Amino acid sequence: MTKMAILHGKRLMWRSFSSLSSNPLRVCIVGSGPAGFYTAEKMLKGHQGAEVDIIDRLPTPFGLVRSGVAPDHQETKIVVNQFSRVALNERCSFFGNVSLGSSVALSELREMYHVVVLAYGAESDRVLGVLGEDLSGIYSAREFVWWYNGHPDYSNLAPDLKSTDTAIILGQGNVALDVARILLRPTLELKTTDIANHALTSLAESSIRKVYLVGRRGPVQAACTAKELREVLGIKDLYIHIQEADLLKSPADEEELKNNRIKRRVHELLSKAAATQPSHPRLGQRELHFIFFRRPDSFLRSDNSNGNVTGVRFEKTILQENGDPGKWSAVGTGQFEDLECGLVLKSIGYKSVPVDGLPYDHHKGVVPNHRGRILSDTSTGRIEQGLYVVGWLKRGPTGIIATNLYCAEETVASIFEDLEKGVLTPTTTPKPGREGLVKLLDSRNLRFVPFSGWEKIDLKEKTIGSLRNKTREKITSWEELLKVANK
Ligand SMILES: Cc1cc2nc3c(=O)[nH]c(=O)nc-3n(C[C@H](O)[C@H](O)[C@H](O)COP(=O)(O)OP(=O)(O)OC[C@H]3O[C@@H](n4cnc5c(N)ncnc54)[C@H](O)[C@@H]3O)c2cc1C
Numbered sequence: 001m002t003k004m005a006i007l008h009g010k011r012l013m014w015r016s017f018s019s020l021s022s023n024p025l026r027v028c029i030v031g032s033g034p035a036g037f038y039t040a041e042k043m044l045k046g047h048q049g050a051e052v053d054i055i056d057r058l059p060t061p062f063g064l065v066r067s068g069v070a071p072d073h074q075e076t077k078i079v080v081n082q083f084s085r086v087a088l089n090e091r092c093s094f095f096g097n098v099s100l101g102s103s104v105a106l107s108e109l110r111e112m113y114h115v116v117v118l119a120y121g122a123e124s125d126r127v128l129g130v131l132g133e134d135l136s137g138i139y140s141a142r143e144f145v146w147w148y149n150g151h152p153d154y155s156n157l158a159p160d161l162k163s164t165d166t167a168i169i170l171g172q173g174n175v176a177l178d179v180a181r182i183l184l185r186p187t188l189e190l191k192t193t194d195i196a197n198h199a200l201t202s203l204a205e206s207s208i209r210k211v212y213l214v215g216r217r218g219p220v221q222a223a224c225t226a227k228e229l230r231e232v233l234g235i236k237d238l239y240i241h242i243q244e245a246d247l248l249k250s251p252a253d254e255e256e257l258k259n260n261r262i263k264r265r266v267h268e269l270l271s272k273a274a275a276t277q278p279s280h281p282r283l284g285q286r287e288l289h290f291i292f293f294r295r296p297d298s299f300l301r302s303d304n305s306n307g308n309v310t311g312v313r314f315e316k317t318i319l320q321e322n323g324d325p326g327k328w329s330a331v332g333t334g335q336f337e338d339l340e341c342g343l344v345l346k347s348i349g350y351k352s353v354p355v356d357g358l359p360y361d362h363h364k365g366v367v368p369n370h371r372g373r374i375l376s377d378t379s380t381g382r383i384e385q386g387l388y389v390v391g392w393l394k395r396g397p398t399g400i401i402a403t404n405l406y407c408a409e410e411t412v413a414s415i416f417e418d419l420e421k422g423v424l425t426p427t428t429t430p431k432p433g434r435e436g437l438v439k440l441l442d443s444r445n446l447r448f449v450p451f452s453g454w455e456k457i458d459l460k461e462k463t464i465g466s467l468r469n470k471t472r473e474k475i476t477s478w479e480e481l482l483k484v485a486n487k
């Protein structure tokens with residue numbers, strides 16, 4: 001008997017695997033962010049004989065939906081209800097506190113499962129590679145975001161928000177806007193969200209009044225989207241500064257705007273903000289300055305600053321077509337300008353990290369793949385049998401939550417095609433799957449957190465939160481998370 005399905009606009013056939021219940025297709029997904037959960041959902045729906053285990057290095061699921069999405073974007077986090085329904089499917093299990101690389105090796109997972117899908121995101125940062133990048137007072141946006149979102153690895157970051165009135169954010173993508181908003185928004189408006197308590201306290205005491213949001217290219221090339229820009233421009237009682245000269249459009253800019261509605265909207269919003277602001281801020285008013293055409297050259301410190309950053313030296317830039325028609329790069333002009341500050345947040349993009357035994361493109365920071373099938377050799381197109389990739393680890397660190405849905409559809413379609421073609425042979429080669437994983441973890445004395453353990457954390461966080469009139473009060477230490485989960 002054959003079943004038909006339409007995946008990603010493509011008609012695809014695969015066998016009905018209902019007869020396989022005694023010999024299921026064992027699938028392990030590494031990472032429980034949007035990419036992992038959408039993949040699990042598609043696998044379970046499309047294959048009645050699939051048994052899906054999702055492992056995550058944290059005791060808590062949902063990846064950046066929990067630890068990235070800003071606390072004042074609660075409506076975005078509703079998607080976790082859909083992911084929870086997937087986790088509660090009787091053919092799905094969650095294994096929190098299990099890390100690929102340290103708890104279990106990739107080769108071991110591949111031995112135990114017919115299909116391993118890597119969905120572990122991008123947990124490191126791009127670096128600028130300029131002088132002074134390791135000074136104190138400089139953080140990546142990832143670190144800062146993990147801190148205010150209560151990620152247990154960064155709850156002790158304690159950025160000093162009291163010794164300076166000025167922060168510089170490098171980059172003009174949506175993460176940069178999130179970070180600017182959190183720094184500048186009245187804390188009263190964050191109080192009822194799920195922001196980590198330590199961050200709320202620190203932001204309430206913050207002396208930061210002025211934030212520079214600096215891009216190496218122009219307003220037409222800014223990486224942010226209109227909704228997010230409108231939000232930051234709409235912060236109550238905020239003085240916005242944009243040099244009107246930066247908003248002048250070259251013929252190439254006009255062409256770029258003509259073909260891109262989002263960019264057009266972003267440019268209109270910036271132009272309106274530049275035109276409608278008074279020429280000076282009021283005394284004590286918080287300020288947001290958009291600076292364009294500046295690329296970081298080096299970080300500054302003074303002799304008596306205890307190794308803390310005191311500013312950034314920028315090189316002014318112009319745009320040059322980079323060989324790829326319509327693509328413009330920032331090129332230095334040899335003119336420099338210093339901006340003083342006591343805090344720098346580098347929001348220039350996330351980066352994935354490889355694990356042992358995984359083909360990895362260090363230049364692009366992704367796992368080489370063809371429609372989600374991991375390639376061991378890109379020149380011949382040779383694939384790693386049974387090994388797939390999805391989400392930020394597959395595409396690089398861009399895209400919103402929903403982008404991972406289409407990405408998961410593509411990867412799952414490849415898995416089903418491989419089943420159909422006999423590249424994967426679950427019927428003739430049984431694998432231990434879940435049972436094997438539990439045994440292995442047990443032999444290493446590693447206690448995993450099942451989904452019911454996460455539900456205990458969830459309940460406790462919501463209960464404490466409701467007492468404080470917050471959506472939830474996040475538990476932010478490893479010790480406490482594991483204690484609550486294992487109760
Ligand atoms: C700061 C920020 C804010 C964002 N805000 C929004 C928003 O408001 N709206 C929106 O639509 N999109 C937003 N996005 C984008 C969205 O979060 C991403 O598109 C999405 O989370 C990427 O999904 P992923 O599953 O590939 O990675 P992730 O969400 O990062 O999930 C990866 C998972 O893998 C786990 N993991 C990592 N290493 C290992 C390992 N070795 N072993 C086991 N598990 C591991 C992690 O713990 C994590 O749970 C935001 C992104 C960022 C960075």
Ligand SMILES: NC(=O)c1ccc[n+]([C@@H]2O[C@H](COP(=O)([O-])OP(=O)(O)OC[C@H]3O[C@@H](n4cnc5c(N)ncnc54)[C@H](OP(=O)(O)O)[C@@H]3O)[C@@H](O)[C@H]2O)c1
Nearest residue numbers: 171172173174175176216217223347348349397398399400
């Ligand atoms: N609310 C939301 O929907 C939301 C919120 C947060 C994040 N997200 C999504 O998450 C993804 C990641 O966001 P992101 O902001 O981290 O990445 P991003 O959108 O790729 O932005 C990165 C920024 O860093 C700059 N940059 C990169 N390398 C640089 C360098 N060497 N020197 C100076 N500047 C440099 C880029 O400038 P260039 O353009 O010149 O390269 C760009 O301004 C995006 O797709 C975003 O939309 C969505």
